[in-house]
Amino acid sequence: MTTETAIKAENLSLTFQTNDGPVHALKDVSLDINKGDFVSFIGPSGCGKTTFLRCMADLEQPTGGSIMVNGVSAREARKSRAYGYVFQHAGLYPWRTIGRNVRLPLEIMGYPKAEQDARIKKVLELVDLAGFEKKFPWQLSGGMQQRASIARALAFDADILLMDEPFGALDEIVRDHLNEQLLKLWAKTQKTIAFVTHSIPEAVYLSTKIVVMSPRPGRISDVIENPLPADRPLDIRDTQAFLDVAHRVREGLRAGHSYD
Numbered sequence: 001m002t003t004e005t006a007i008k009a010e011n012l013s014l015t016f017q018t019n020d021g022p023v024h025a026l027k028d029v030s031l032d033i034n035k036g037d038f039v040s041f042i043g044p045s046g047c048g049k050t051t052f053l054r055c056m057a058d059l060e061q062p063t064g065g066s067i068m069v070n071g072v073s074a075r076e077a078r079k080s081r082a083y084g085y086v087f088q089h090a091g092l093y094p095w096r097t098i099g100r101n102v103r104l105p106l107e108i109m110g111y112p113k114a115e116q117d118a119r120i121k122k123v124l125e126l127v128d129l130a131g132f133e134k135k136f137p138w139q140l141s142g143g144m145q146q147r148a149s150i151a152r153a154l155a156f157d158a159d160i161l162l163m164d165e166p167f168g169a170l171d172e173i174v175r176d177h178l179n180e181q182l183l184k185l186w187a188k189t190q191k192t193i194a195f196v197t198h199s200i201p202e203a204v205y206l207s208t209k210i211v212v213m214s215p216r217p218g219r220i221s222d223v224i225e226n227p228l229p230a231d232r233p234l235d236i237r238d239t240q241a242f243l244d245v246a247h248r249v250r251e252g253l254r255a256g257h258s259y260d
């Protein structure tokens with residue numbers, strides 16, 4: 001069986017020119033993400049995780065190297081709506097109901113009304129928010145709002161999901177629950193997911209592949225193929241196999257960390 005590449009970065013570099021001189025947000029980053037992979041990016045603040053995700057999304061332009069998404073340039077991939085993007089904060093419009101927030105990208109893309117309705121129903125069921133369509137964002141908990149923003153990113157059924165620390169602002173129990181749900185959703189939809197996190201347990205629990213990054217210049221310091229089985233109840237986090245992977249991630253982080 002051949003594995004198809006969803007995202008391919010080759011010697012990707014991005015230097016920002018700032019008043020304090022150049023900032024090497026990414027330098028010579030090469031990585032293959034296969035279709036159906038769940039890849040986490042972990043590393044200290046400023047190591048280029050968000051910049052890397054934004055390059056995949058064509059929201060930043062690399063200054064060197066290349067990035068391909070689904071075999072075409074990031075720009076073409078953006079135009080063909082190859083991905084959904086989930087931000088750290090849900091970013092729902094407060095004056096729109098949950099249903100109308102999810103509807104927005106579908107309206108922009110010009111889907112017929114009946115198709116919009118069908119898709120909204122389907123994705124709200126996927127994230128366990130059936131029945132909340134008519135609520136406003138402020139009537140939902142933080143975790144529910146984040147699920148609604150995931151539904152919005154899923155609405156047009158892109159096969160890639162880019163997620164930038166989507167659960168960073170949530171308390172640990174809610175986060176555990178959303179981690180479990182996201183894993184189920186991933187298994188059900190077979191999407192390719194690129195996921196930024198600061199949490200070692202979250203990275204190990206969710207991923208097929210963990211990319212450890214380090215700063216100044218932003219680069220990849222380790223890529224760990226996660227040996228854990230696909231079926232992952234939350235208590236897998238207490239197993240030796242889990243702790244072994246977490247240990248390797250921690251070592252990678254420590255190696256690339258400076259305490260200035």
Ligand SMILES: Nc1ncnc2c1ncn2[C@@H]1O[C@H](COP(=O)(O)OP(=O)(O)OP(=O)(O)O)[C@@H](O)[C@H]1O
Nearest residue numbers: 016018023025044045046047048049050051052218
């Ligand atoms: N638009 C910009 N202009 C100038 N510098 C930038 C810009 N965006 C990011 N940077 C710098 O690039 C580096 C990488 O930033 P990036 O946000 O990708 O890191 P990160 O790993 O996602 O950090 P965090 O974990 O804090 O979100 C940082 O030094 C940051 O200050």
